[in-house]
Amino acid sequence: MTLRGRKKGETVPQGVVVRLPVYFRYLTELESAGTERISSAQIGEALDFTAAQIRSDLSYFGSFGQQGYGYNVKELLDQVKQILGITRKHSMVLVGAGNLGKAIGSYEWFREEGFDIKAIFDVDPHLIGNYHGGCAIRSIDEISTYLRENPTDIGIIATPKSAGQSVCDLLVEGGVRSIWNFSPAHLSVPDHVIVENIHLTDSLLRLAFRLNEHNLGNS
Amino acid sequence: MTLRGRKKGETVPQGVVVRLPVYFRYLTELESAGTERISSAQIGEALDFTAAQIRSDLSYFGSFGQQGYGYNVKELLDQVKQILGITRKHSMVLVGAGNLGKAIGSYEWFREEGFDIKAIFDVDPHLIGNYHGGCAIRSIDEISTYLRENPTDIGIIATPKSAGQSVCDLLVEGGVRSIWNFSPAHLSVPDHVIVENIHLTDSLLRLAFRLNEHNLGNS
DNA sequence: TAGATTGTTAATCGATTAACAATC
DNA sequence: TAGATTGTTAATCGATTAACAATC
Incomplete structure (x- = not known):
């Protein structure tokens, strides 16, 4: 239409x-x-x-x-x-299988609306090989190969700040055109790549600001 | 100043x-x-x-x-x-000790900046009594008593959508003046209460929109 | 002093709203 | 038909930006 x-x-x-x-x-x-x-x-x-x-x-x-x-x-x-655009399916990969990554991976709503996590990556050898939500956790070293073989719409970054940009680069190199970023890192990407940030700290700071606003001394 | x-x-x-x-x-x-x-x-x-x-x-x-x-x-x-307003400390309670709640509770940054999770609540009997980040998980039934004895700045809601509003009501009744809401629920609160939402689904939908934008047929 | 950069005013830009003709 | 409500235009509102006097 x-x-x-x-x-x-x-x-x-x-x-x-x-x-x-x-x-x-x-x-x-x-x-x-x-x-x-x-x-x-x-x-x-x-x-x-x-x-x-x-x-x-x-x-x-x-x-x-x-x-x-x-x-x-x-x-x-x-x-x-x-x-x-949710009449079509979207393939996703999740990088970072810590608490936050696991929480994201468990959201049933995503799958119901056609957002499918196809692969999970992490650096931690203790996590690699485990399953989460029916999806094996793989070594981050395999991500480039994976993306070459499996074109992916959305890359989810749920790593610590320090790894954010390098993971982002791997995703972009692998042809991922949109990034859902949960890390506190400010990501640099080429023009054609879309970034949507969930900055928890920014959100909490906005809350703090409004909570304390009337204390600023000139009410 | x-x-x-x-x-x-x-x-x-x-x-x-x-x-x-x-x-x-x-x-x-x-x-x-x-x-x-x-x-x-x-x-x-x-x-x-x-x-x-x-x-x-x-x-x-x-x-x-x-x-x-x-x-x-x-x-x-x-x-x-x-x-x-982060020169002063903020006391917080966390409701919901699932994956997302645990992820929030593990963020070291919050504590470093003076945002302190003082208590965790859940409904799941299997979780109650467990410790997370040095903080016991209590029954949600105890929250009103707790808040009466421990005035709290910020209430974090990390429950499923169905529980969002009722938990919010408990927090507001307990004197909490600001809510950090991770549930997909749209919360109703009195005027003096501040709500800051983290709506994961909205964020993902914005990403999908921008990813699909140029496909809308009139580029 | 000469150069740099602030804080603020006026001009511009864009988003929201009110109003209404079109029409189901 | 009369009543309701759309989609859109024009008016309003508010936020961003450019420009510049003040001054370190």
Whole structure:
């Protein structure tokens, strides 16, 4: 299906990219609750956005509603899935099988939505050979060979900071075009590679800031 | 110390809150590398911001630089710590001792920066009584009593989605004023409570969107 | 002093919102 | 038809950037 709403060459603003997954989550809930129909005003009410913003966001990608009716939940959810690109499967490799890596590897939701961890790598000889979630843990030395034989969409970095950049380089060399980075490292990548960071420390610091904000002496 | 830069009543824009931890990380690196002095232009170069933005961000909180010189790294880092509120200690409780909870509980960085996990709670009888990082895992039934006796700054929710809101309610009832939420649940809290979310699924969906963006049919 | 760089103001850019014609 | 709600345009709001006087 061709999406015609967005004008040629226009890029999608960051805010829209942030809100799309929120819409996805809400529509998924609505669908499993059996709701058939929803208006932008109702979505806005539930998610604390303005109705105009929701209509404006969606209009980047097409016209999915009907005047006087609103949106069909199932139809809109399908469109949002299409937009997010999760109608196709994504192959992933996970590097780092420590606590965090194991936690990521155990998330059932990923597999359900077509994000499949195909291989796990680590440096620790004690971990190599173990299985996690039906997937053998391999030596990091094998990653280049693996990637050559198994083209991979997404590389997950769950290593300590010190290993972040070198692992990233291995992934990029192996043709991986997107990196999901859980390490505190700031990664340098070529232009064509996408990086999405989960910086736990940044998140905790934002929380601390807002917790202490009113103590800054000029309330 | 009183910070005088921000005009009374002005709120700090979201973008500034997002960038402050990035400045913190970079200044910490500079300090341990022994760098004494830095200009806004240099910071901008390293972090991919404009120099003007950095100066503008900092000026919300005061004047920390010197014309013709720039900023003293150590001094600016101290100021940023002050601004983020991490010159004081923060007490935390962790709810959920699964893989993710264990991963969070193992982060040494938190303790080093004064964020101290004082107690861990779970519902699983197999986990209760175990120790993790020198901290006993207690029954969730004890949390209200615990919080009454031990005032706590931050509550970490690392439970499945289904338990998210009820755990959140227990924390808020217990006087916790800020929630670090790793569950996929969208939490409802009173106005005075701060929520900082780590939504793994949203993050992965943003990655998928950008990975598939150019496939949308109107490149 | 001359050179460098700040903090801040004004100009620019982009995102959000309000309003409404189109129309189901 | 009358009522409701879309998609989009124009107005508003806020954040970023460029420019520069102040000054170390």
